[in-house]
Amino acid sequence: MNGTIGAAAGAILALTWITLGFGAFLLVAVAMLIGAAAGRVADGRLDLRALTEAFRGGRSSS
Known part of the structure; x- marks a missing residue:
């Protein structure tokens, strides 16, 4: 599922840049x-x- 969403996001960004x-x-x-x-x-x-x-710059909880 995450791979599909990532691919769709990449395609949207690529098409935006191109157009x-x-x-x-x-x-x-x-x-x-x-x-x-x-x-x-x-x-x-x-x-x-x-x-x-x-x-x-605060302390972490770990």
């Missing part, structure tokens, strides 16, 4: 990353507090 150029490619890629992160947060597989703390 609309690099700027549109970057915009679509960033939108896909934000959407994936939002989905992980909604599923409970991504803890934003821990992620924010890691970027601030």
Whole structure:
């Protein structure tokens, strides 16, 4: 399933780059990353507090 989703995402990005150029490619890629992160947060597989703390240089929970 993940391979199929990855292939579809790659095809979308490639077609965007070919038809609309690099700027549109970057915009679509960033939108896909934000959407994936939002989905992980909604599923409970991504803890934003821990992620924010890691970027601030806080201690990890491990």
